[in-house]
Amino acid sequence: MRTTLYGRVTAFLIVTALVGLTGCASPPTREAMLVGAPATKNYPYSVSVQTRGGTETSAMTGANVSNEELKAAVESSIVASKLFKSVVQDRNGDYELTIIITQLTKPVFGASFTVEMEAGWALTKVSDKTVVLRKVIKSAHTATLDDAIVGATRMRLAIEGAARKNIAQGLQAIAELGALEADSRAERGPTAAAVPGPAAVTYPRTLSGQDIAAHFASYPSIEARRGEAKPTRQAPFTLRIRGDGTVERSCPRCFTPSASGSMVVKRDDAQVCFDWRRVPYPASGCFKLVQTSATDFEMRGVGFETVINYSVAP
Amino acid sequence: MPLKKTALLLAALAAVATTTTGCAINRATATIDPSVNLGSLKAMHVAKQPKDDNDIDVLIAEKLRSRGYNVTTGGEEPSAVDAVVTYIDRWRWDITMYMLELTITIRDPKNDYPLASGKSYHTSLARKSPAEMVDEVLGNIFKEAGR
Numbered sequence: 001m002r003t004t005l006y007g008r009v010t011a012f013l014i015v016t017a018l019v020g021l022t023g024c025a026s027p028p029t030r031e032a033m034l035v036g037a038p039a040t041k042n043y044p045y046s047v048s049v050q051t052r053g054g055t056e057t058s059a060m061t062g063a064n065v066s067n068e069e070l071k072a073a074v075e076s077s078i079v080a081s082k083l084f085k086s087v088v089q090d091r092n093g094d095y096e097l098t099i100i101i102t103q104l105t106k107p108v109f110g111a112s113f114t115v116e117m118e119a120g121w122a123l124t125k126v127s128d129k130t131v132v133l134r135k136v137i138k139s140a141h142t143a144t145l146d147d148a149i150v151g152a153t154r155m156r157l158a159i160e161g162a163a164r165k166n167i168a169q170g171l172q173a174i175a176e177l178g179a180l181e182a183d184s185r186a187e188r189g190p191t192a193a194a195v196p197g198p199a200a201v202t203y204p205r206t207l208s209g210q211d212i213a214a215h216f217a218s219y220p221s222i223e224a225r226r227g228e229a230k231p232t233r234q235a236p237f238t239l240r241i242r243g244d245g246t247v248e249r250s251c252p253r254c255f256t257p258s259a260s261g262s263m264v265v266k267r268d269d270a271q272v273c274f275d276w277r278r279v280p281y282p283a284s285g286c287f288k289l290v291q292t293s294a295t296d297f298e299m300r301g302v303g304f305e306t307v308i309n310y311s312v313a314p
Numbered sequence: 315m316p317l318k319k320t321a322l323l324l325a326a327l328a329a330v331a332t333t334t335t336g337c338a339i340n341r342a343t344a345t346i347d348p349s350v351n352l353g354s355l356k357a358m359h360v361a362k363q364p365k366d367d368n369d370i371d372v373l374i375a376e377k378l379r380s381r382g383y384n385v386t387t388g389g390e391e392p393s394a395v396d397a398v399v400t401y402i403d404r405w406r407w408d409i410t411m412y413m414l415e416l417t418i419t420i421r422d423p424k425n426d427y428p429l430a431s432g433k434s435y436h437t438s439l440a441r442k443s444p445a446e447m448v449d450e451v452l453g454n455i456f457k458e459a460g461r
Contacts, residue, residue, distance in 0.1 A: 050348075052345040053343070053345040053431060055341075055343075061339070061341075061435075098347060098348060098349075100345050100347060100428055100431060102417070102419050102428040102431045103402065103417065103419075118428075120347065120427050120428040122347055122349060122427075124349055129349065131349050134347075134422065134425065134427045135425065135427060136421075136425065136426045136427050136428060
């Protein structure tokens, strides 16, 4: 009896240690750090991106943000947000964006992992070396046991979230630059300056297939509010999008609180399609994704009248 | 039977300890904002970390003075400095306490923007004294700056 108990306790401790402590460190990916939300400005300039201060992921030091992945994520985010006209390599653009990671603070142990990231963002006009932006951006993201039970995965998600928020804040800081907008107006001339620039984002805006993929990569956890077309089923639910094409739905007020299914983004049709197993809510099928404000989105059913509303952090 | 399992468990733990903490890792990096000229800075203030009981700020200040800077240190920042130096020291225990990692950042006093940053990481078997860590980090920063 004592032996059996001893064996069970030992096995439990080993499994707990394996799940909570070890696991191979997996590197944060550029896709998961991508910011897909459109920028509030579109500058008619090209930009090159340099990243420094990053560290490669290794078994000994754990997950880290590498320069290469951060650079790719920032470049993809600029393209997806249309903040600049184009992204070029080798400092051949109108502007040069330099991002220096100075801190990536990671917890050693815990159920919830909060990662804090600090990076210096500098934007320089290449023609005359004018520094138009120098800003320190601090961000933090917490990944919980709900996000991943394996510690290494939870750490990666926390790092990716912190990096994604850092990129979002950095791009927003650039979008708010008065100097760049004034330059842009001056280059378009007095006539162009009098009319709104093509950069202004108007709502509602139907997202393209590429935008949909980038959007869900940026927001893997969504608090959805209701399905408009079925007033009897308006329970709020949390939609979690996994990287492997599977999705989970958590709906505490539903008859079946937890459900899973699959998700496919049909890029050519600009639709996202869900197939839920064993639950009718939210409806399985394909949706158009419509942005109704800077932070509000609607998934509108294609061929059926369901609408799912949700908001994202700016 | 429990004795045999205990022996097996200890053997497994020993294997893990050997493979995960037994090797030496040395990593030292520095990054500089390309638009920054550290040579143009004259006066710096080393902001003491509230939890620093090892006077790392004093070591940093001494090393910067030896490079020709006017340096103050302590909790309160003087009004007229060209840069503020911050640091984060991480310690671990392995027979004795040692400094695992030191990050030093030279910042713009107006907005905390990191003008330059350096980091050294040495595990137990390759441990260095705090003075050596400070010397290595600042050395790498100024080497990167080409000064």
